[in-house]
Amino acid sequence: MLRPLHRLHISTALRLSRNLRPLSTTPNLQKPYSYPSSEAKTQPTPQPCSLRFTLSADSFSTSSSPPEEPPTDAGSSNPPTTSPELLTVTPDDSDPLSYGGPEISADLTPQRIVSELDRHIVGQQPAKKALAIALRNRWRRLRLSQELREEVLPKCCLLIGSSGVGKTELARRLSKLVDSPFIKVEATKFTEVGFHGRDVEQIVRDLLENAITLARNRQRRVMASRIATTVEERILDELMGKASPGSNKNRDQFRHLLRQGALDHQVIDVDQPVRRTAPSLVQVDMAPERMTDVFDKLFTVRQSGSRKRRVKISDARALIEEAESEKLLSDEAVVKEAIEATENAGIVVIDEIDKIAVPVGQRHGADASSQGVQRDLLPLIEGTTVSTKHGNVETDHILFIAAGAFTQCKPSDLMAELVGRLPIRVELKPLSTGDLRKILTVPENNLIRQQRELMATEGVTLEFTQAAITEVANIAAEINHTVEDIGARRLHAVIERIVQDISFTAPELKGQTVTVDAVQVQDALGDLLVKSDLSRFIL
Numbered sequence: 168m169l170r171p172l173h174r175l176h177i178s179t180a181l182r183l184s185r186n187l188r189p190l191s192t193t194p195n196l197q198k199p200y201s202y203p204s205s206e207a208k209t210q211p212t213p214q215p216c217s218l219r220f221t222l223s224a225d226s227f228s229t230s231s232s233p234p235e236e237p238p239t240d241a242g243s244s245n246p247p248t249t250s251p252e253l254l255t256v257t258p259d260d261s262d263p264l265s266y267g268g269p270e271i272s273a274d275l276t277p278q279r280i281v282s283e284l285d286r287h288i289v290g291q292q293p294a295k296k297a298l299a300i301a302l303r304n305r306w307r308r309l310r311l312s313q314e315l316r317e318e319v320l321p322k323c324c325l326l327i328g329s330s331g332v333g334k335t336e337l338a339r340r341l342s343k344l345v346d347s348p349f350i351k352v353e354a355t356k357f358t359e360v361g362f363h364g365r366d367v368e369q370i371v372r373d374l375l376e377n378a379i380t381l382a383r384n385r386q387r388r389v390m391a392s393r394i395a396t397t398v399e400e401r402i403l404d405e406l407m408g409k410a411s412p413g414s415n416k417n418r419d420q421f422r423h424l425l426r427q428g429a430l431d432h433q434v435i436d437v438d439q440p441v442r443r444t445a446p447s448l449v450q451v452d453m454a455p456e457r458m459t460d461v462f463d464k465l466f467t468v469r470q471s472g473s474r475k476r477r478v479k480i481s482d483a484r485a486l487i488e489e490a491e492s493e494k495l496l497s498d499e500a501v502v503k504e505a506i507e508a509t510e511n512a513g514i515v516v517i518d519e520i521d522k523i524a525v526p527v528g529q530r531h532g533a534d535a536s537s538q539g540v541q542r543d544l545l546p547l548i549e550g551t552t553v554s555t556k557h558g559n560v561e562t563d564h565i566l567f568i569a570a571g572a573f574t575q576c577k578p579s580d581l582m583a584e585l586v587g588r589l590p591i592r593v594e595l596k597p598l599s600t601g602d603l604r605k606i607l608t609v610p611e612n613n614l615i616r617q618q619r620e621l622m623a624t625e626g627v628t629l630e631f632t633q634a635a636i637t638e639v640a641n642i643a644a645e646i647n648h649t650v651e652d653i654g655a656r657r658l659h660a661v662i663e664r665i666v667q668d669i670s671f672t673a674p675e676l677k678g679q680t681v682t683v684d685a686v687q688v689q690d691a692l693g694d695l696l697v698k699s700d701l702s703r704f705i706l
């Protein structure tokens with residue numbers, strides 16, 4: 168039976184660690200949890216040149232230390248990064264409620280935004296440029312006086328281009344660059360329910376939910392080191408009792424063992440909080456979503472306090488971390504940050520906008536719902552207040568990016584007021600065979616790399632010859648041309664078909680190198696390459 172560790176003599180504990188390597192040389196591979204290093208605690212907080220997405224002009228902060236240059240080699244095989252130098256979060260340990268959300272680095276110039284987008288998207292330079300300016304304008308707007316800032320509305324964009332040429336991907340990458348709340352919706356989804364369509368305000372509610380997730384994760388990251396320290400101290404308290412003067416040496420030795428994972432099997436008591444729900448009242452004039460929230464809470468079992476559980480230290484870490492995060496992360500602060508981020512940094516892509524455009528002569532009968540959706544979208548884009556269960560969200564400064572192919576109609580077939588709200592228009596080019604070839608190999612997380620890395624997990628080295636890559640691009644372009652143009656999406660299906668057999672047998676190919684050449688590409692696609700069969704081609 169295990170003895171409580173606080174009764175163990177330190178020499179016994181040290182014996183446990185006899186076979187362990189010194190702390191400084193132990194790779195942290197098997198430990199699911201990383202403790203803050205003492206160096207990390209003493210290092211000065213970086214002072215990036217940055218600007219907050221907060222409403223108050225007083226919260227702007229700048230400093231003279233510029234962030235490092237990002238890698239610009241688009242073909243680099245580096246793992247994906249989230250460009251941390253472009254987005255910074257400023258922790259204020261003294262007040263967990265003080266986070267104002269993400270900050271856009273002042274160094275994120277339009278040119279730099281374009282080069283960041285270049286890392287993931289091939290070509291489409293005019294669209295990249297337009298979006299870069301739109302994003303930079305947000306940064307500029309936040310530097311204006313409060314009075315002028317409210318007057319400057321974001322210019323919304325209309326991206327015109329066929330399916331799969333990168334319209335959504337550009338907007339998604341843009342939002343990732345600055346950790347903005349992002350949502351993509353299809354305009355046609357709002358016509359299916361009938362004349363009034365689905366409530367377009369749901370777009371903003373969904374955007375806010377996304378912002379809440381981002382805000383929670385962001386605050387967790389900011390507090391990670393504080394939480395890790397607390398977790399360690401809680402475990403040490405359980406093992407040895409509360410820290411007391413003179414107990415530092417023993418405590419440090421136990422801390423050392425704990426960090427080595429030598430105490431993982433010891434069992435300790437952990438307090439697990441039980442959620443308590445606040446009593447709520449249903450009011451007759453309540454918004455429907457608020458009412459749903461109240462009912463949710465009513466049906467939640469009301470309990471309070473905490474209960475003790477005896478668990479191994481290896482399991483206790485996650486439980487204590489969760490409980491500490493709950494204590495430190497205030498829902499109120501998360502929602503506040505999320506609403507600010509939604510209002511000032513939210514990006515919404517409304518795809519298939521062309522499908523709800525109706526030429527003037529046809530604006531009657533069944534098309535009434537399309538017209539209705541356009542009318543409903545207008546206030547959102549112009550700026551309105553949407554009520555959500557977390558509070559009101561102003562849409563004035565959300566960046567709306569409408570997108571569509573406009574093959575059957577023209578932008579002017581949209582309502583004039585709506586078109587007026589989308590003054591930045593950019594056309595995205597159809598993808599050529601050369602573009603498809605580049606998409607296979609140039610973006611950081613390109614499809615070929617994805618397949619190679621997947622096979623590497625099985626111990627298989629997968630190679631594609633240059634001729635094979637060219638052949639894949641040729642075939643994808645041909646199918647797009649003959650069957651239906653779905654742009655770069657075609658590559659996914661073609662590649663999947665080519666690697667299907669290798670993928671199936673990979674566990675038996677461990678240690679081997681498999682090279683795909685042009686002939687194998689043709690073999691894999693077999694009779695589907697016969698032109699007459701292309702119409703039946705399922706890729």
Ligand SMILES: Nc1ncnc2c1ncn2[C@@H]1O[C@H](COP(=O)(O)OP(=O)(O)OP(=O)(O)O)[C@@H](O)[C@H]1O
Pocket residue numbers: 287288289290291328329330331332333334335336337518519570571606610654655656
């Ligand atoms: N120019 C490009 N460079 C790199 N990848 C691309 C490019 N265009 C498209 N892709 C890839 O193709 C897929 C589909 O692209 P995306 O979602 O942007 O299409 P879209 O233009 O929005 O089309 P749709 O209107 O049909 O949604 C994504 O996986 C994206 O990464």
